[in-house]
Amino acid sequence: MTRSRLQPTTIHGMDGDHGPFDVPDFWRASAFSLPDAPGQTLFTETQFELPLINHHLDTELQLPDLDDFQFGKLDDLHPIQEPDQALLDDLETSTTSQSDEFDDLWKLDLTTPAEHVSLRTWEAFSRQDHTELPISYLSDAGPRAFDALQPDDTNVLQSAFALKCLALLGLGRSSTLFQWKKEDKTFVTSLDNVRLSGLSSTSFDSLVQRLTAVGCAFVELRNFVQSSYTNKNPLAARVALATTVQAVLEALDQNLSDGVLTATSCLQLLARFEGPAILLSEMKKLVSATSFASTDAAFLSACHEIIGGFTNACSPFQPLHTEILNQVSRPWFQAICQSTGLTHHHFDLPVRDDILEHSAHISADDSSQITEIMAGLSVLKDSAPDHPLLYPASWGVDSLDLDVSDTAVDFDQIVDKANKYQQDLLLAISKYNKGDSKSQEVHHKPCSDHLVSEQLPWSLDENQQAYFEDVGMQFAESPDTTADTSGIRRLTVEILEADNNHERSTADLRHLAKTTLHHLKPYLCVQSRLLNGTLLRLLFRQFALRDHITLNHSFHLLGNGLFVQHLTNALFTSETNARGLRLDNRSKQWPPASSELRLGLMGVLSEAFGSNDIPGNLSFAIRELGDEEIEKCLDANSIHALDFLRLRYEAPTPLNAILDDNAMARYDDCFRVLLGVLRMLHFVTLLRSTAQQKTSSPASQAFAHEAWSCVSGLASYFFDIGVGGPWTEFQRTLDNMEANLAREDEEGSFGQHVSFGISHLRDRHGDMLDTIRSRLFLRSRHDKVRSCIEDIFGLVLSVQVETHDEEVLWQHRSELRELIKGLESTLNELTRKIGKKKVMNQQDRDDVFAVEVLSFRLGQ
Structure with a gap:
């Protein structure tokens, strides 16, 4: 780099002869600085009031020279002497007297009236002759003075009468002042321009509006309960929700009636309705969210979604909503228990195939497990109708207790019961596999007045006999009681009382997961495990599943060499004296007639299998084809000439659960292609x-x-x-x-x-x-x-x-x-x-x- 590059570039015309970044004289004084002459500084000289210190300040404040500085000799320290006792007594007396004087300084004599002393205002302290004037507040004069200042066009109601009418309004009941109008679905006042004594019209209208919302919620929920009971074909879950809503309304009515009817002020009345208003609003949302559900599963899904929202919002009534969810889920829980074979109580529930439809309240794995158990039980009924898994009571196994649906039951206790249920079932299955007979069934004890089918005027088969026995048992039993809603009432009252006492419990965000299905999972796992093991053993050992799968491989997939040889001779042989269709020499009259086809393929399957009794009634058949496919079959020289030929196989029960229609359709597709390759x-x-x-x-x-x-x-x-x-x-x-x-x-x-x-x-x-x-x-x-x-x-x-x-x-x-x-x-x-x-x-x-x-x- 050259020297010229190290020198700053000069720009003329800016700041004289120098550039904007050039400093010609760094130590030059600023143009705004003052000269250093005496008296020309910004700060004046400091003058102290003590002349002695001022004149000798320089000499007195100088530090000593460190080189020749020496410390002087220190005086000897004398030993500590004990103070004289008389001197201590005098000192204590003096201190006590001074302390008493200071204490008297802060003493305020409230018994002796002070003259011309006022502690209310600052004026009384600044002026000795100040006289306080009496202060008058409008509220001190009572509600009458406030009412006198209001406009004359309003009617003032007495407090006792108006508060009772307002209390009835909040409870959703008509009164002299407020009447329910069915057409408008709201309460209307029977008098115009009215207000409560001591309140303005605006305040009274706001009070009426808030209590009207609470009262309308009461009426709406009561109508929901009544309509659910009078519906001819109601959902079981909707009826269960109506029962819980009715219990909540009864608890609210009972809890509110005593307090609100004796309220002495509007503020006290509003405080009584604060908690119930939140609960009623949430119950309305729950009813509205489930109003369009057409199945129990969809109904429960809506319930879980809306109650999950209450949980996320930390609702104070979260334990109550969880209990409501358990009560509403109970019919669905009973249907699941029946469908999965966990209980054999005969509930008055419709047989529905959609109990898992739109089930957002259960996971996909749980839904798949329940579906598999239901399908497995159906297969087991067809293959082993007297198996212990179908009728555990007949083998001495106790069925599921319905108290499992209650989330208050300890989960460890449920696991222990499920393990006991598994052990009993394993013992019963072992007896069944050994060929032992059933245990004595306690549900069908013979009665002295029991009429057998021979004693009746008509003949009954076994199913009809069992039906009439069940009907007779139902009439002999005591009638079912209504659903137990005591827990709903108790929870409602406890939460309201805690709210009135300002006692809020900590929200348990995990409580929603403890639903009835959560308590049912141990039983479902046991049922699934035992059912799967039983069915697999039946399929492999009793019903020879592998033989049927091998049969389809041998014929549909051309895995049997003897069948391939016989089929080739029957379809493609060119010898005139041989039996067959002779496709290679057929240019006309194709496809063959049904009689010719039957004769040409006669014995092909039986000779290849080695017997005429072929499983699944395996036989040749004609495939259903479309018009375009039929045109291709008419040409004997086409690769599609044999597309009309297929194998028909019907899997017996329970093998049709594996070799179903979808599987056989795929087997047929493969046979169609492989037959062309064989040709x-x-x-x-x-x-x-x-x-x-x-x-x-x-x-x-x-x-x-x-x-x-x-x-x-x-x-x-x-x-x-x-x-x-x-x-x-x-x-x-x-x-x-x-x-x-x-x-x-x-x-x-x-x-x-x-x-x-x-x-x-x-x-x-x-x-x-x-x-x-x-x-x-x-x-x-x-x-x-x-x-x-x-x-x-x-x-x-x-x-x-x-x-x-x-x-x-x-x-x-x-x-x-x-x-x-x-x-x-x-x-x-x-x-x-x-x-x-x-x-x-x-x-x-x-x-x-x-x-x-x-x-x-x-x-x-």
């Missing part, structure tokens, strides 16, 4: 054997080899990767299930190693079928791949290798190669689309695997 394999095999003859031309041999290589590669992928892989993995899963069940039997436990049920097994079976369908390119995302494969099959079926025109055959081989390249390009395009995704799911990964394997099989 192609047969066709290219004949094509290759024909081309290998000595008279065959090189073009026919080349095309036959190309077609056989492509079709065999596709067929090996379909059968080995498409079907074989998922099937082997599913069989491994079933092996683990059975091994764990056997391990539990050895340990004498249920649900320790196999904790899932029928739904899990059905899902695993469905996943296997979905994987097979995906690898057979039967999903909508595989439309282009499936179209390319069908084009290849169609070209191969259309070529006649017996033709002597070699040029045509060479042209067909070129077309076939182009179609194979198109298939490979489509497969690569599919993987490119999947590769662009940030996160790949299981189906994406399976597609990538399928493309890689198929590309290898095609020889890419």
Whole structure:
């Protein structure tokens, strides 16, 4: 860097000859400074009042020289002497007398009247002759003086009469002054321009408005209770809410009546209604939120949402709302207990399938568990109608106590009861598995006056007999009492009294989670565990689930080699003396007649299975097709020529819970594709054997080899990767299930190693079928791949290798190669689309695997 760059740049024309940042003389004095001459400073010289100190200030305040400074000699310290006692006595007397004088200074003589002394105003202190004038306040003169100053057009009411009318207004009752108007749904005054003595018209109107809102809430809630009881088809939860609302209103009425009717002032009256007004407002919100619910589940969901809002707002009535929620949930709780087999009390509840519909008050896991238990019990009733899980009382097992629905019950106590329930059920299941008989059922004791069916004038079957026995027992029992609402009344009164005494309890924000379902979970877990273990053992051991699954794999998925051989001979054989449809030689009269089809396929299934008694009534049938699909079937040379043929299978109970309609539909989709592949394999095999003859031309041999290589590669992928892989993995899963069940039997436990049920097994079976369908390119995302494969099959079926025109055959081989390249390009395009995704799911990964394997099989 040069020297010139270190020098500041001079800018002329600014601040004289210097730039704005140039300081030519740093030590130059400011233009605003004063000269240093005496008397010219800003601060004057300090002059002290003591001349002696002022003249000698410099010498007196100088510090000593540290170099030659020395300390002087200190005087000897004398020992401490004890003070004379007489001197101490004199000192104490003197101090006491002085203290008494000071104490007298602050003493105020209130007994002796002072003359000309006033402690009210400052004027009395400043002026001795000041005389205080008497002060007059309007309120000191009483309400009459205040009423006299009000306008003459208002009517003044007496306090005692008006307060009673206002109290009745707040209670929602008509009085002389306020009448309920049904059309307007509010209270109206019978007199105009009235006010209470001692209040202005504005204050009185405000008082009336606040009490009218409370009274209208009373009336609205009473109407809700009455309409709920008179409804012909009410919801059980709505009736339960009406019962709790009625209990709250009765408690409020009883708590308020004594206090508000004896109130001596409007402020005291408003204070009495402060807490009840909050409670009534919340009850109105609860009724309004549930007014449009059409099912018990939706009703309870609305209740949970609105009461959850009260909890978040720290409502003082939170314990009361929790108890109301328990009471309202009781009918739903009873329905859940009945549906899950936890209790066998016969409640007067409608049988509904929507008890879990729109259930926002329970989690998805709990809803799924309840649904699975209900489905499992339905399966168990069909397969083992006398099982202890269905009728535990018949095996000496006590059913669920209804006090579980009360949140006041200790949760540990409920867990202990659930464990006892599990032990009793395990013992009963053990007896049932050993073939022991039921225990004596206490509910059906024979009576001396009991009439059996033979003694009645008509004949009854077993179900009718049981029905009439239940009816007789219900008439013999004492009538059911109304719902116990004492807890609702008690909580209402306690909270109101605490509010009046200004005693607010700490809000428990977790209390809302302690609902009836929370207390029911231990029983539901026990029921689910035992039910799942029982059903899995029944499916695998008694009803041979694996045999039925293997049957569908053997026939629908062409896993039985003997069936494939017989089916190939029945459909594609070209021998004239053989029995079959001879599809290869059929150019006309296709599809065959039903009699010809039945004759051609006769014995195929039975010979492959080894018996005529095939499980599930497995048989050939005609598939229902649309008009467009029927047109494709009419061409015998089309790959869709056999789309009309299907296998019909009906799973017996309870296996239909696994092999349901959805599963059989997926089996049928796979059979339809695999049957076409089987035809192609047969066709290219004949094509290759024909081309290998000595008279065959090189073009026919080349095309036959190309077609056989492509079709065999596709067929090996379909059968080995498409079907074989998922099937082997599913069989491994079933092996683990059975091994764990056997391990539990050895340990004498249920649900320790196999904790899932029928739904899990059905899902695993469905996943296997979905994987097979995906690898057979039967999903909508595989439309282009499936179209390319069908084009290849169609070209191969259309070529006649017996033709002597070699040029045509060479042209067909070129077309076939182009179609194979198109298939490979489509497969690569599919993987490119999947590769662009940030996160790949299981189906994406399976597609990538399928493309890689198929590309290898095609020889890419």
